[in-house]
Amino acid sequence: MIEDREPVRVALLGCGTVGTEVLRLLRERPAEFAARTGAPVEVTGVAVRRPHKHPDVPEHLITTDAHALVEGDVDLVVELVGGIEPARSLLLAALRSGKSVVTANKALLAEYGSELFAAADESGVDIYFEASVAGAIPLLRPLRESLAGDRINRVMGIVNGTTNYILSAMDASGSTYSEALEEAGELGYAEADPTADVDGFDAAAKAAILASLAFHTRVTATDVHREGIAGVSAGDIAAAQGLDRSVKLLSICERVVDDDGTEAVSARVHPAMIPKSHPLAGVNGAFNAVFVEAESAGQLMFYGQGAGGSPTASAVLGDLVAVARNLVESGKGPRESAHAQLPVQSMGSTPTRYHISLDVEDKPGVLSQVASTFNEHDVSISVVRQEGRGEDASLVVVTHVAPDSALRSTVDAIARLSVVRDVVSVMRVEGESS
Numbered sequence: 374m375i376e377d378r379e380p381v382r383v384a385l386l387g388c389g390t391v392g393t394e395v396l397r398l399l400r401e402r403p404a405e406f407a408a409r410t411g412a413p414v415e416v417t418g419v420a421v422r423r424p425h426k427h428p429d430v431p432e433h434l435i436t437t438d439a440h441a442l443v444e445g446d447v448d449l450v451v452e453l454v455g456g457i458e459p460a461r462s463l464l465l466a467a468l469r470s471g472k473s474v475v476t477a478n479k480a481l482l483a484e485y486g487s488e489l490f491a492a493a494d495e496s497g498v499d500i501y502f503e504a505s506v507a508g509a510i511p512l513l514r515p516l517r518e519s520l521a522g523d524r525i526n527r528v529m530g531i532v533n534g535t536t537n538y539i540l541s542a543m544d545a546s547g548s549t550y551s552e553a554l555e556e557a558g559e560l561g562y563a564e565a566d567p568t569a570d571v572d573g574f575d576a577a578a579k580a581a582i583l584a585s586l587a588f589h590t591r592v593t594a595t596d597v598h599r600e601g602i603a604g605v606s607a608g609d610i611a612a613a614q615g616l617d618r619s620v621k622l623l624s625i626c627e628r629v630v631d632d633d634g635t636e637a638v639s640a641r642v643h644p645a646m647i648p649k650s651h652p653l654a655g656v657n658g659a660f661n662a663v664f665v666e667a668e669s670a671g672q673l674m675f676y677g678q679g680a681g682g683s684p685t686a687s688a689v690l691g692d693l694v695a696v697a698r699n700l701v702e703s704g705k706g707p708r709e710s711a712h713a714q715l716p717v718q719s720m721g722s723t724p725t726r727y728h729i730s731l732d733v734e735d736k737p738g739v740l741s742q743v744a745s746t747f748n749e750h751d752v753s754i755s756v757v758r759q760e761g762r763g764e765d766a767s768l769v770v771v772t773h774v775a776p777d778s779a780l781r782s783t784v785d786a787i788a789r790l791s792v793v794r795d796v797v798s799v800m801r802v803e804g805e806s807s
């Protein structure tokens with residue numbers, strides 16, 4: 374009988390948006406978890422910071438001493454505290470004392486992943502982290518396991534729910550940036566410090582995790598070029614709408630191959646305009662979507678809820694069952710795979726395309742001055758549109774692909790032209806052929 378087997382003893386660290394939901398489901402459905410695991414799953418302790426804030430957690434489970442809980446009589450530690458410390462020390466202590474770990478902590482994994490994987494390896498235990506990227510969406514398991522025999526060339530998508538919620542609201546209803554950010558916080562999508570979301574740190578951490586798994590290379594958050602959405606203005610959104618495009622915060626991880634066959638990894642997070650007809654343009658609110666392009670599999674798309682207590686708990690509990698099964702059956706999950714160790718390419722050499730919207734003087738010769746500035750920087754123009762408005766005119770230029778540094782210098786040079794009154798919007802363009 375399953376109920377008579379030795380239980381898998383679980384320590385829960387953190388009982389906030391995600392932890393509360395994980396605990397609720399574990400306590401409501403013990404028979405299902407036991408049947409799927411092969412042994413009862415027993416929560417033996419819940420570490421919190423302020424006990425009085427958790428009236429629904431049975432008193433005998435609550436502790437403020439997370440270290441004692443982790444080093445005590447448990448088999449599996451579920452970390453839902455977030456941030457670097459004390460999460461890092463707690464997980465290292467857990468792994469070094471032979472406990473398997475489930476975590477949703479992308480900030481920690483993107484910086485100290487290798488240290489945690491090494492500790493897990495030395496102790497022969499598991500570390501699972503599906504909830505750390507794209508919430509409920511099964512994405513890391515497919516990359517780590519299902520696609521382990523393929524060669525991935527690109528991973529591109531929307532992996533931050535908060536910023537997607539804000540950009541969708543600004544696009545659809547004309548909400549202000551701060552109204553939409555407040556709503557995202559109330560709905561449990563935003564990080565404890567929402568600048569992690571809006572400044573792109575969260576998406577960059579996720580890009581580092583995705584690039585590491587996809588390219589079998591250690592990529593950390595600092596390797597990822599990062600631009601957030603704080604600079605996205607109502608003018609940028611309007612410029613995109615005028616061209617039948619949407620603005621999205623994209624995480625893009627690519628395998629780049631030089632003419633001589635040398636390979637590198639490029640990982641970047643920045644806002645970009647994509648055509649309304651692109652599948653990512655229809656991903657709204659806290660939903661996430663990620664495209665994976667692999668040599669044999671071709672294109673794959675992963676879509677679903679990327680944030681929120683309940684969707685994230687689904688991924689955490691899926692990992693918990695996988696790890697618990699391994700404990701019951703003496704199995705083992707995948708270890709770190711970083712055999713390729715490709716170099717990381719700088720953003721300046723990464724090929725991108727720009728959309729540039731300018732206010733210029735409406736007089737002859739302006740277009741040719743602007744065009745020759747592009748020419749001088751070896752950047753070729755794909756589309757140009759000019760509209761007169763009395764003394765002023767607006768000029769919209771979309772470039773072909775060029776190294777990002779060349780595009781940056783072109784914009785700087787254009788801004789210095791006396792005929793250019795204002796650079797209204799500069800944004801990268803993705804999702805269309807060059």
Ligand SMILES: NC(=O)c1ccc[n+]([C@@H]2O[C@H](COP(=O)([O-])OP(=O)(O)OC[C@H]3O[C@@H](n4cnc5c(N)ncnc54)[C@H](O)[C@@H]3O)[C@@H](O)[C@H]2O)c1
Pocket residue numbers: 386387388389390391392420421422423439452453454455456459477478479480504505508561562563564565679680681682685
């Ligand atoms: N909320 C989401 O949508 C979501 C989605 C995916 C991943 N995550 C990740 O899941 C983790 C938890 O996120 P959350 O939204 O539940 O955060 P939260 O802020 O709601 O909860 C964290 C909890 O940990 C507690 N805590 C802090 N320090 C502690 C300590 N030393 N000991 C014990 N408890 C401590 C806090 O008091 C808080 O209750 C984070 O790593 C986050 O990035 C969150």
Ligand SMILES: N[C@@H](CCO)C(=O)O
Pocket residue numbers: 505506507508532533534535536562563564570575679680681
């Ligand atoms: N703050 C994160 C939570 C999910 O990882 C987001 O908004 O996507």
Ligand code: NA
Pocket residue numbers: 503504505506507508509510511512513688
């Ligand atoms: Na996921």
